[in-house]
Amino acid sequence: MQKYDLAIIGSGIGGALIAALNKDKNHILFEKDSNLGGCASTFKRFGNYYNAGATTFVGYEENHIIKDMFNKLNYVPDIFESKVAIRTIQNKKVVDRVRNFEEFLLQIQENYPNENNRIFWKKIKDIDEKFWQIKDIHFAKYSLKSYIKSLATFKDMIKVFKMDLFKSASSFIKEILGDITQEYQSFIDAQLLITVQSKSKDVSLLSMALGLSYPFHKVFYVNNGMGSIIEEILKEVNVHKNEEIIKIKKSKDYYVINSSKGEYQAKNIVLNTTVYDSKNLFDKKIKNYYEKFEFSDQSAFTTYLTIDSKKEFLEHYQIILKIDIPNCISNSFFISFSKLSDEKMSQNGYSVTISTHTKVSTWKVLSTEDYKKQKELTQNFILEHFLDYFDNISSEQITKIFSATSLTFQRFIGRENCGGRAINVKSALQIPSCRTPFKGLYNVGDTVFAGQGWPGVALGASILNKELNEKL
Incomplete structure (x- = not known):
């Protein structure tokens, strides 16, 4: 039986980043499909190539987590910056989501006039900028050390955002913009569905700010398909494609992994499956742990x-x-x-x-x-x-x-669900962290902390990687 210090199940953004950042370790990555990347993969059909889901690449800029990670990997992606992140068309209203705030604001005011548009969108942009300036963000459970680190992050966020941290998106819209038209509300919600997979009624002000602000960052087109990034960062990783994991059993000091092609042993496991699908891999206690998360x-x-x-x-x-x-x-x-x-x-x-x-x-x-x-x-x-x-x-x-x-x-x-739960004050206490109650078992991806897309998943992967480095 082949033995590893670390096994990663799934080659989505989170699993790929963890595998690449630990490529010098005794590790293995399993992917059930022939294409790497999960929702961020590129596949071939009818002689043509298509991006499976994720099509925008954001966060590759100075002082941002994606750029920092890729610098550590000595990897420069083959990308092209989009002058317009998204052109949104609603009836005859056209808004180009561009990085220049004043240019964007002129379009908003022309199409969705409101005397407080500047106040609203400036606040949204400011919250986003403050968030990405916070260092040492941490969110984990199931160990005293992790709780202490998470509490420190919470205190830092209160210091930065004050009562804004506890506001809902819908209450902030009402407070600043008042009773907006259905068209304007649809514009905001449509933008949020792209980035945080939810509408404003279901998210916090912080989540809305991060979701609406991503076009204020550099947004890129990925040459050769989104999956090419995953393939490139995994070049030096021990990858097993077309190998599905059937069962994982925990023993005292390690996990036994049964796949469609063999049996393996690993001291630590990172699941890049959804928290809803992970239950299918285990029996008894671990299965019960994953079953408690609402699908x-x-x-x-x-x-x-x-x-x-x-x-x-x-x-x-x-x-x-x-x-x-x-x-x-x-x-x-x-x-x-x-x-x-x-x-x-x-x-x-x-x-x-x-x-x-x-x-x-x-x-x-x-x-x-x-x-x-x-x-x-x-x-x-x-x-x-x-x-x-x-x-x-x-x-x-x-x-x-x-x-x-x-x-x-x-x-x-290997997943029916696309995207995690909307993050608000209530759900933040229920959303699982990267660490589980079981020694050597971890989660990563968009159904655990921290969020959606490249920046959100990368933030969760960064936090998990720090925990792994303390162990491996």
Whole structure:
């Protein structure tokens, strides 16, 4: 039986970062799929390449956690900064999310006039800047040392944010902007769904500030697909692809890992599975631990296109409709175009990923026949409205189209759920930390602290890595 000090289960952003940061250790990383990266992977189908889910790369700038991590890895990603992070289109209102605050504010005031717009958006930007200036952020449980460190972080955050730390997003909107129009509310919520997977009614002011502010940072397009970053940082890692973990058993001093291809032993395990799926790997006490976390029903519906066109497009758009998308919980969808200069992604035309939010339960209860009908209904609805907004693209130019539901994601990347729970004062006490009550067992990813996307998951990975370095 092969023995390791550290085993990482899953090659999503969190698992990949932990594996890369510990590549000098006696370790192994398992990935059930043939593509690395999970939701941040790039896959090939019908001779074309597509990004599975994540399409924006943010945080690669000085004094930011992503840049710091990549510097430690001596890795410089092949990326291109987007001049416009997202072009949001709602009816005839167009707002370009650009880094320049004054330029952005002019657009907001023109499209969603409010006498307190400057106060609102300046506060949002200030909170975000203050958060990323805080050093030694820590959140963990199950050991006295971790609780003490977490308490110190909490005290630092109170010192920085004062009572703003306890405000809800919805109360802050009401306090500063008053009774805003439904259009303005939809604009804010559509932005938040991209970044924190939730609407303003469900998140804290801090979460809203971090979610709405990400276009104020540098936002990048990744050449050769998002998965290329994961593949590059894992080049020197002992990776086992196409190997699914079936069971993990805890003994006194180590864990026995049973996979689809063999049996292994590891002193420490990092699970990059969701906290909802991790229960399936264990028996008894550990299984009971993971079962106590309430399942997040939220997932994604994603449509993939190849478009035969030479016209120039921005990298990212968001379309906000007047009505909800069938079988979804959103009235907006997010569109990502590959760059024509990207020889891999655009070899047969634009590679386009269109994503929106749905629920796992919507698709799980359907019969095989109804599933196909509803999937086609949702796909056709998205395509119709996509073509309405992009009148310089004809249906004849779309050479390939197919879609993925929560069941598709479960089949390929091992998770039905996409994204973690909304973070607010109440849920912050319930959300699991990277450390578990069991010696040598850890979690990482978007269903544990700290949040969504590259910055949020990287923050959790950074905290976990400090704990691992104290052990390994």
